[in-house]
Amino acid sequence: MSDFSPKRIQLVYTLCLVTAFFALVYFFIGFSINFKTLSLFHLSTVFIFIFCAFIVEKRKLNTSRILYFITFDISVTVTASYIGKPGSVEFLLLFAFALPFLIFSFRREKKFIAIFSAFALLLWTLLFITKFNLFTTDKLDPEIASKFIYPLSLGTTLFLITFQLAYFSYLNSAHYKRIYLKKQRAIEASSAKSKFLSMMSHEIRTPLNAIVGLSHILADTNPREDQRQNIEGLNYSGKILLNLLNNVLDFSKMQSTEITLENIPTNLYDGVKQIQKIHEANCNKKGIKLKIEIDDNLPIVLLDIVRFNQIINNLLTNSIKFTDKGGVILRIRKGSQTNTTVTVITEIIDTGIGIPKEKLNEIWDAFTQASSTTNRLYGGTGLGLPIVKSIIEAMGSEVKIESVVGRGSRFYFKLMLKKALDSELKKESVKNIYNFENKKVLLVEDNFINVMVAKQILEKEKLTVEVANNGEIAVQKVKENTYDVILMDIQMPVMDGYEASIEIRKFNKEIPILALSASIFMEVKDKINESGMDGFIFKPFDPKELLKEIDHFVNKKPTSK
Numbered sequence: 001m002s003d004f005s006p007k008r009i010q011l012v013y014t015l016c017l018v019t020a021f022f023a024l025v026y027f028f029i030g031f032s033i034n035f036k037t038l039s040l041f042h043l044s045t046v047f048i049f050i051f052c053a054f055i056v057e058k059r060k061l062n063t064s065r066i067l068y069f070i071t072f073d074i075s076v077t078v079t080a081s082y083i084g085k086p087g088s089v090e091f092l093l094l095f096a097f098a099l100p101f102l103i104f105s106f107r108r109e110k111k112f113i114a115i116f117s118a119f120a121l122l123l124w125t126l127l128f129i130t131k132f133n134l135f136t137t138d139k140l141d142p143e144i145a146s147k148f149i150y151p152l153s154l155g156t157t158l159f160l161i162t163f164q165l166a167y168f169s170y171l172n173s174a175h176y177k178r179i180y181l182k183k184q185r186a187i188e189a190s191s192a193k194s195k196f197l198s199m200m201s202h203e204i205r206t207p208l209n210a211i212v213g214l215s216h217i218l219a220d221t222n223p224r225e226d227q228r229q230n231i232e233g234l235n236y237s238g239k240i241l242l243n244l245l246n247n248v249l250d251f252s253k254m255q256s257t258e259i260t261l262e263n264i265p266t267n268l269y270d271g272v273k274q275i276q277k278i279h280e281a282n283c284n285k286k287g288i289k290l291k292i293e294i295d296d297n298l299p300i301v302l303l304d305i306v307r308f309n310q311i312i313n314n315l316l317t318n319s320i321k322f323t324d325k326g327g328v329i330l331r332i333r334k335g336s337q338t339n340t341t342v343t344v345i346t347e348i349i350d351t352g353i354g355i356p357k358e359k360l361n362e363i364w365d366a367f368t369q370a371s372s373t374t375n376r377l378y379g380g381t382g383l384g385l386p387i388v389k390s391i392i393e394a395m396g397s398e399v400k401i402e403s404v405v406g407r408g409s410r411f412y413f414k415l416m417l418k419k420a421l422d423s424e425l426k427k428e429s430v431k432n433i434y435n436f437e438n439k440k441v442l443l444v445e446d447n448f449i450n451v452m453v454a455k456q457i458l459e460k461e462k463l464t465v466e467v468a469n470n471g472e473i474a475v476q477k478v479k480e481n482t483y484d485v486i487l488m489d490i491q492m493p494v495m496d497g498y499e500a501s502i503e504i505r506k507f508n509k510e511i512p513i514l515a516l517s518a519s520i521f522m523e524v525k526d527k528i529n530e531s532g533m534d535g536f537i538f539k540p541f542d543p544k545e546l547l548k549e550i551d552h553f554v555n556k557k558p559t560s561k
Helices: 006-032 036-057 061-083 089-098 110-129 142-219 225-256 268-286 305-321 372-378 384-394 422-429 448-460 471-480 497-507 522-530 543-554
Strands: 264-266 289-294 301-303 327-337 341-350 400-404 408-418 440-444 464-468 485-489 513-517 535-538
Touching: 006 036, 006 061, 006 142, 036 061, 061 089, 061 110, 061 142, 089 110, 089 142, 142 225, 142 448, 264 268, 264 305, 268 289, 268 301, 268 305, 268 327, 301 408, 305 327, 305 341, 305 384, 305 408, 440 448, 440 471, 448 464, 448 543, 464 471, 471 485, 471 497, 485 497, 485 543, 497 513, 513 522, 513 543, 535 543
Parallel strands: 289 327, 440 464, 440 485, 485 513, 513 535
Antiparallel strands: 264 301, 327 341, 341 408, 400 408
16 A cells, blocks of 8 residues: 555545445436336445445555446446446446546556456447347336436536546645645755755864964974974864864765866875875874875876865775774775776775675665664764765766675775876976065954964965954955955854955955855855855865965956957
């Protein structure tokens, strides 16, 4: 019964009761014309149709439908035999011929449609072959049949056809209305979730931006060796926290949107060399070894290195977490290649606890681990591997796993990547030398720590920085002063970044406004564009990326005509 829609159940139930009513009408007609056998036969069908409605409610839809069609078709044929051709009762078989297409599922129950349509057609044919003497030779007076029964037969047929079409349309309308309401509630829930996650993203990334920024500044101040270790620990913790946050937000985003890849010329060795520093401290703490093997002769490829590193980080974090002795190996090697493409094979091999064979498929499900014991002992969100799977599939490949309990696991995947062109390599290899002499920045930010971090980064490159703590102050400052670029935080008190940008654009359409946002959601990016901002800098920002983006707008060369 669970396979049948409530719509079809309701239709069968109502049809049984309506047909029972018409059978009762024909009982009284048979009684009035002194056809007692026919009237008693129709009385018995009344109880059968009511019984069909009863067993529909008892979760026996198939039994009900089969019994209904057999009873209805035979009832019409018996009545037509008694009434004769002038009464045209056989027209009701037209209704019976078409009805299976509505009562049964055309996708799953074609055999029932064929059987009961053919059954109605067979009985109709037999009536004509036997000259309406299929069940009896007793006949009603032809004049009574043509004057009274004929219009009743046509009326009954038309009513039943109209009723079943109208009622089916009504059920469809109610069904799609429910679907629409559910869809609206789902959209509202998704929107609320996105707003919540966007807010949480901003609130968490704001202090995280300070952690990453301050560790970057401290590392540039020639610290003592013991201080350097503390700084690296701070930076490591910030990156682990950022990775965890990215996993949660990426999982939410991947449920509703496709992953967008940004392929740039990448030297894989340079791109992943920081990974050892991120994970080495944790390996040393556990007393296990981390080994990274990268082919020396890998060409420069077009790759989304941020997403690739996210894959590697998640897989390494997973392997290190479940390895208590031995070690973990990250191996990146070259496979087959052509003049324009190369296959890159990536493996993460560990000597950890391994995964039971029956659990190998489950580990790719969100919030799932191999067992509850694993979760208690090792912790984790259960999001790392599902996100790995999603990103690798977006890159046109699939991640595979080999594992033996007690001996370890091997995760591996192959990516067919395009080789970078010489022109792209030259463009990437140009070193950024910034000319920010006499350039003035308005930093619109309400968080004191973030202001301190950003000012140090910007002023180190000889940028003049003024600060506005909310959008309203920013608008006033732009009216009174000249700036080369505005760095605009999105969420602020008094007036947020969107409204401030809209106000600034009313009187200044030239000054570049770059959004500082911690949100990954497309609706935020769309709103940034709609409010007149020119660019987007993601928090926590990489100082190099921040300076590169500012340079792009501040020292933009005029287009030659």
